Amino acid sequence: MTRLLRWAAAGGVILALNAASACSAPATAPAPSSQAPSVGPTRSAPAESWWRVGSVTGALASGLSTPWSVIPLAGGGALISQRDDGAVRELTAGGELRTVGTIPGVVSGGESGLHGIALLTAEDPAVLYAYFGSAQDNRVVRMPLLGDAGALALGEAEVVLDGIPRASTHDGGRLAFGPDGFLYITTGDAQQRDAAQDADALGGKILRVTVDGEPAPGNPWGTRVWSMGHRNVQGIAWTADGTMWASEFGQNTWDELNRIEAGANYGWPVVEGEAGRTEFVDPVAQWPTSEASPSGIAAVGDTVFMAGLRGERLWQIDTRSGEAAGEPVAALVGAHGRLRDAVALPDGSLFILTSNTDGRGAPRADDDLLLRVELVPEP
Template sequence: MRRSRRSLILACLLTAAITASGCAPSVPQEAVSTRAASPTATPSPTAVSTPAAQARWRPAGAPTTLATGLVAPWSIVALDTGGVLISERDSGTVRELTPGGELRTAGVVPGVVSGGESGLHGLASWRDQASGERWLYAYHGAADDNRVVRMPLLGDAGALSLGDAQTVFAGIRRANTHNGGRIAFGPDGLLYVSTGDAQNQDAAQDPDALGGKILRLTPEGAPAPGNPFGNAVWTLGHRNVQGLAWTADGEMWASEFGQNAWDELNHIVAGANYGWPVVEGEAGDARFTDPVVAWTTSEASPSGIAAVGDTVFVAGLRGERLWVVDITPSHAADPPTVGLEGQGRLRDVIAAPDGSLWLLTNNTDGRGTPRADDDVLISLPLAPAP
């Protein structure tokens, strides 16, 4: 029963990714507005997580396991043509979950050098509307830096492979910890890249340094038009951003690891300074933008985030729970609630094409307690909040 249920769900997700409708009640669809300058390239249909009417959402049922046996997974990406790709940090491998529910290797990103918290991190997909080419973008640790590369995505769902890698953006400082690594295409069709301070705290306050930032790039890797400092930097004053997402109104959100006191969920505004290393958590200092939510580090260690309607879902590593945060019309946040526990460390969460959430556990990364099937990809149904 369990396997047939999983196969049915995966077949449904494949259809959903192509038709934007699912087997479960789907999230209502509407256009997503943008709060950034127009790109030089046409936005990709895979650039935005499943858009939703402005509403608040809640987990609405038990999680279903879609894949098992992942090793230190880090990022999930759903493709517009169907299919699911997952990055594995330490090996540099990109795994495909086929419509039949099997895991296979789509390819290995060349030049990945793992160690400490570094390795293969975030994935994002993009389609060039002029040529029709599909690309898989990846953020990874290399021998001397962190960088973003892209590879042609070849084949059909169930038999995907990666073409030759092209470097998109390089020279981001790497270290044993604080490497950032989340990437995502925004509603404006531009590439957003999170970097950590890489143990050089002063870099976070320097608008000319790449560490401790959110960057905004064209798909080809140039600083995007309209960036506030005339370079690749979009925001500064970050310690280690791990999640990026946009609510239905087009506003941007990011999760961030604190040091010893406070983890953060931040409302991202071009040119804003989020305070690190001068402040951690809420400071009440007019020079800096305070987080909309601050957790103790034992409660969260927030990694990937997903936005559906007006709700942001935050995957917690050390906290081992999924936080549910409703965003108010003023872009503050109502008190967060817990949406899921009992899966161990949670590394990533995305809004799936069928209106559910997909989540990655991260119990095999050396800091968790692996269970027999770990790590796993699970599906969690959603419903509008009462």
């Protein structure tokens, strides 16, 4: 195939990779499992810059069925995962919507199904990673992404990591390649609350692995676990200063935005929200569950954008040196219903996925939608 320049969403950091130019390793050779893959240059942003939602420039795609994750591609296209039918859809640069393929083995039910997708373009062809619920567990697979933009297809799936606990709720499921090139995986407690406090269990964690699913070098316990004590993380992103952030569903009281640090314990199920206990890390910001129920997040400069499901809004959280800088600001309140994902684009705008066909929303005529949202600098 003709090797194209593609943009891959990595938790809100936009990575540009071109096999014919900037990669430090040959494009035809996969990255060794003992180290991070070459990810090329990242989109730069001022060390300290804050942003606000401007205008919604329209729906790029409509009629999506339970969309969960979106990856921007070069030239204005995108890949979108659909939770309940396991399909990966391609939005072409010309605005057409087509099915790239269906992930084999997806078993949907409740909140489980096909969740996060992430794209590794340091290999030729590029490789799509997907997190989904199977009949036995949650797992991550990878597939070559074949063909050219506008006519992409999925190759044979290979299991990268299995054995992640699965349930009808609390399945986590976000994937993102971090600035270090390793794959980050969020898992829920899958209704096994105590698993979140078990360092040897995969549930209730953020995992950090190589492209082959092995523990990444430098992980705090020498296992795949990066952080623990999580209930249900569905969003991860990195601000311009390199800080990692995660959005987390609370139970009945508090939803959270957390600054993620290696080896840290975020308290679930012992605590929910701010507790002030030295053995646990308190959230940087928290919300009543009625105002958030957060899923995907994006970061532009030093502002985190957090999509709210039950809250039906996009939260804007300015940060400085790993802390909140001022009070969170809500945007798009009720305008588009439930919001599932937010992804930063290389032109400084956002993709926003709605989630009104997920069984908990009130679908509108054209739901679900992929929206493009302009951003403006905060003075």
